[in-house]
Amino acid sequence: MATEVLMPQLGLTMKEGLITEWKKHEGDAVERGDQLFSVENDKAILDVDAQADGILARIIVHEMTSALVGTAIAIIAAPGEVVTEVPVSAMAPAPLADVPAGKSVPFAAPSPAAAPAVSVAPGKSSASALGTSAQQVDGFVLASPLARKTAERLGVRLSDVRGSGPEGAVLARDLPEAGDWYAMAKTQSGVLGAAQSSSVSYDDITLSRIQCVSAERMADSWTNIPQFTLYDEAEASLILTLAERFKNRGEPVSLTVIIAKLMAHAVAKHPRLNASWLGDGMVRAYRSVNINIAVDTEDGLMVPVLRDCTGKGFVALGAEMKSLEKKAKSKSLEAQDHEGGTITLSNLGMFGIKRFCAIVNPPQAAILAVGSVNDKIVGINGSFEVHKVIEYSITADHRVIDGACAARFMATLRSMLENPALAME
Missing domain, CATH: 4.10.320 (Dihydrolipoamide Transferase)
Incomplete structure (x- = not known):
């Protein structure tokens, strides 16, 4: 009996996916667990496995074409079975179920009877078989x-x-x-x-899907979230010494990882920063500190997640960060690598940027922006000394976090950056 292959929901915010490659062709034998196709969502390109045995009888959504989550994109049939029907779900999007926070939606093959089917004669398009214009199905206008x-x-x-x-x-x-x-x-x-309207020459550049989604989310964040930013700086000698010590031991603990670890402990002391606005007077506070780390790639900014940052040591977090960076740059991040972030860290210090203001990454309520370490002349007891100083800022959703709360967090973070041993207490 034929089985529909649906566009899976590979992330809580995913609404549609772009088929970038079919690993199998029509007529190929397929076994459960075989890589069937690659899909690009708002964060990465992911491989999806077949959930049924049989023959790939029909590819409905072809490469470089988008489909909404829940839409039928292919049909797997039993050997010898002739498929002459295209599901209506391939024409109109299936309704999306509510997904509880912290839960993922498995990619499961539904019953073939889950949606009505329409017979399509060879050489005919499904739209013409339905007897409607090519862009409408049952009154629904097909559109990206x-x-x-x-x-x-x-x-x-x-x-x-x-x-x-x-x-x-x-x-x-x-x-x-x-x-x-x-x-x-x-x-x-x-x-x-x-x-x-002028003689100025120009090039129109097509952004990657990830860049397009990022642009939409940042515009939505800036438009709909009342954001404010606080700036501070900290003496950086001890964290630089700590980073050098790990480097000399051959352990992959970068300055970003050290800052993430200290940031997590500061967040744990001010849990309102580890939260999301739900609306209707409700805020969701998360129990573990999972930090999205911004990683620059050729295809745009990726933000994989370092999980349970308070429960892991520097070395464990360093190894996890190195693995995520490698996967991000090789375009092999998986859905779970993006899921569950509760606050974001963006570090542009390696580019020599002293300080900057980042934009809240919804649905999170705060993002920490870290700049470079620089020399600064500091007056101490009537004399002047040159100190290593790092600047940073916190941008927060004012519906969740007020100014005093953010200021207390910044003071705690300053103390931990200047004395990393406090994170061990």
């Missing part, structure tokens, strides 16, 4: 998420736009066909309009 968001923002009805995507789906690039409003919007957008 970006096209939907853009159309909603500009007040355009997608049903008035002729789609050029798979099965006639409306893509963002199709929106100019809806009328002069699109050209006018681009002209009024500033830089783009100025470039088009």
Whole structure:
């Protein structure tokens, strides 16, 4: 009996995925556990295994095409079984179930009867078989998420736009066909309009999916979260000595790892920073400190998670961080490497940046931004000395954390940076 392959939810924030590669082709034998396809979500490219034995009878969503979570993307059939049906779920997105915080959704093969099917004759598209226009199924207009968001923002009805995507789906690039409003919007957008109306040469650059999602999330954070930032600095001699000691012993404990460990202990003393805004007067406080560490890669910023930072030593965290960095740069991060972060650390000190203000990474309530270590002349008892100083800032969601709470955290962190032994108490 044929089984639908659905777009899995590989992360709590994932709403859609981009099929980057099919590991199997139509007609290939498939066994449970075989790598079936690769999907790019908002954080990484992940391989997905087959959950049923049989023959890959039909690929519904082809490479470099997006599909919403829960949408049928392929069909696995029994040997000798002829598949002449395409599920309606491949045309319209399945409703997304609520996911409790801290839980992941397994990729399970549903019953073949989970969705009605429509017979499709050879050589016919499923849309024409349904007897509707190529871009509508049962009144639902097929469109990419970006096209939907853009159309909603500009007040355009997608049903008035002729789609050029798979099965006639409306893509963002199709929106100019809806009328002069699109050209006018681009002209009024500033830089783009100025470039088009002048002799200035330019290149339009297509961002990676990860960069696009990051851009949307940061814009959403900046627009919807009331954020404030506090700055401070600390004497850095002892953490530099500690980092040098680990280096001489050949242990992979970087300055970032040391700061993350000390940060975790400071957060544990001020648990409101380790929380999320739920709305309706509710805040969720997390019991363990799991720190997202920003890692720069060719495809954009990755933020894998160091887990239980208060319960692990420097060496264990260093080994975990090294593994995550390697996986991030080789594009092999798994879904669980991104899950469960409760606060974020961004360190630009290696680029010589003295200090900066970071943007809260939702749904978290705070992010620590760390700059470089620099020499600073300090007055002590009427004389002047040169000290190594590190600057840092905390940006927080004011709905969860007030200024006094953030200030107390910064003071605690300063004490721990200046005396790392306090984290051992």
